[in-house]
Amino acid sequence: MWKTPTKITLVKGDGEGDTFLTAFDRALLNAGIGDFNLIKVSSIVPPGARFVELPDIPKGALVPTVYSKIESAIHGEVISACVGAGVSEEGLGLLYEFSHQGTAAAAEEIVRNMIEEGMAMRGLKLKEVKIVSAEHKVEKIGCAICAAVMWWDE
Numbered sequence: 001m002w003k004t005p006t007k008i009t010l011v012k013g014d015g016e017g018d019t020f021l022t023a024f025d026r027a028l029l030n031a032g033i034g035d036f037n038l039i040k041v042s043s044i045v046p047p048g049a050r051f052v053e054l055p056d057i058p059k060g061a062l063v064p065t066v067y068s069k070i071e072s073a074i075h076g077e078v079i080s081a082c083v084g085a086g087v088s089e090e091g092l093g094l095l096y097e098f099s100h101q102g103t104a105a106a107a108e109e110i111v112r113n114m115i116e117e118g119m120a121m122r123g124l125k126l127k128e129v130k131i132v133s134a135e136h137k138v139e140k141i142g143c144a145i146c147a148a149v150m151w152w153d154e
Contacts, residue, residue: 007051008052008148013033013144013145014030014136015136023142033147036059037063047093049150067145068146070100072101072143073140075138077142086129092122
């Protein structure tokens with residue numbers, strides 16, 4: 001049985017590799033989450049969850065994660081990934097992810113707008129926003145990733 005996450009950590013990473021998969025793996029390692037089995041989940045912050053530094057998660061653990069990634073093999077191209085969290089005054093929160101060929105600043109603006117729209121759709125008042133982004137200039141094959149890693153109190 002899955003537990004409801006009580007901890008969320010926003011991480012970012014980037015990397016180069018000889019293949020798309022090894023570039024992705026290097027970006028995961030750079031973000032500090034390369035030794036987990038990531039399970040991509042939809043984008044809700046449970047009420048009461050708190051944002052913390054990456055907890056001590058066992059290697060190989062199945063870890064619920066909202067993530068955005070982008071890979072490219074175009075030398076000199078700038079790629080970016082972004083994940084943002086918005087928490088309402090009511091306690092419920094939303095996570096949005098975005099990646100593109102472009103700057104991290106542009107990705108952050110898009111994610112912030114998505115958070116505001118998602119809160120408005122639910123009639124929630126936005127209390128707090130947290131955003132993390134990764135930008136990478138491709139040399140051979142590059143990857144940028146951002147993630148919201150979810151865990152729980154033991």
